[in-house]
Amino acid sequence: MKTISTTVLPAKLEYLSAFIEAVTKAAIHGGVDRKRLFYIELAMEEVLTNIMYYAYEGTEGDIGVVCRSDSRQWFTIEITDRGKAFDMTAVPSPNLTGTLSERKIGGLGIHFVKTLANEVLYRREGDRNILELKISLHSPAVR
Amino acid sequence: MKFDTKKDKDLTVVSIAGRMDAVTTPEAEDRLAGLIDAGERSFVVDLQQLDYISSAGLRGILATAKKLKAERGDIVFANLQGHVNEVFKISGFQSLFKIFDSVDAAVNELRRTE
Incomplete structure (x- = not known):
């Protein structure tokens, strides 16, 4: 896996568009079909706003976003924060x-x-909470 | 985001253009709430020019619809485009709301059911 971009910014709504712009650029560079950029933008807004609203409970903190691609199979987005523990994969x-x-x-x-x-x-x-989103460079977006 | 309203006799056509995301939705929701507080009860929301909607946008719509229902009002949607249509689909909003291919069709339906 090759790292394409690393973005670290405060967990504040005013930085949402900067995060999403960085990830979108990385996705294009990493070989993601342009038709799927919308899904990535949507998923990123959800993950990031969740952290911005809830993770730091009134205190300040950062979010780190690292995008990687192996150029064949996967584009991955790793989102890290140091807020309270939260596992969204466990939410029904x-x-x-x-x-x-x-x-x-x-x-x-x-x-x-x-x-x-x-x-x-x-x-x-x-x-740290570390959430990894894996986007296939081949298979369709919505299951 | 651009938010326009047009009063058409007993109902209000609201056009929302651009993006309904975490940043812009509060404004749209406030404006819709303002219209409800001012006594409007029947809404057609024209999404022809809406390019993007996230769950924040859907939450705003859901909150508005719940508020309207409490006042015995109604809200329907028209002209959903590609991405917005998909988001309505994966969130189950397509079965929750009446959605029309044109504002005229939506207006006719609202008038018919009044």
């Missing part, structure tokens, strides 16, 4: 079929991430 899927009164306001973002990336891997290392 929301109810997508209920009526308006049954539907909850939250939970959709995580569902998007799991749907749009081919694989989502989480690990806690010391005080």
Whole structure:
């Protein structure tokens, strides 16, 4: 795996577009089909805003985003923060079929991430949350 | 994001253009809430010019729809484009809301069910 880009910025909404721009550029460079850039943008907004809103609980902190590609099979995005432990892969899927009164306001973002990336891997290392999104350079985007 | 409203007799056509993301959705949601507070009850949301919507955008729409329902109002959508259409699909919003191919069709439906 070759590292294409590393972006470290404060976990604040005003940096959302800078993060997404860096990842989009890296994805193009890493061989991702342009049609799939939209899915990457969507998944990244969900992961990043989750960290920005909840991880640091009122204190300040950074988010690190590292993009890698092997140019054949995988483009990967590794997102790291030092906020409270949170494993989005363990969150159950929301109810997508209920009526308006049954539907909850939250939970959709995580569902998007799991749907749009081919694989989502989480690990806690010391005080860090590390989330890895794997995007296949071949297979279709939405399962 | 660009937000335009057009009053058409008893209903309001809202056009949202550009992006509905974590940064822009609060403004759209506030403006929709303002219209509801001002007494508007029937909304057609024209998404012809909307390029991008994230779950933040969907949350804004859901919150607006819930608020309207409490006031016995109604909200329908028209002209969903490629990506926005896909996002509605994967979130189950297609079965939750009435979606039309044109603003005219949406207006006719709202008038018919009143």
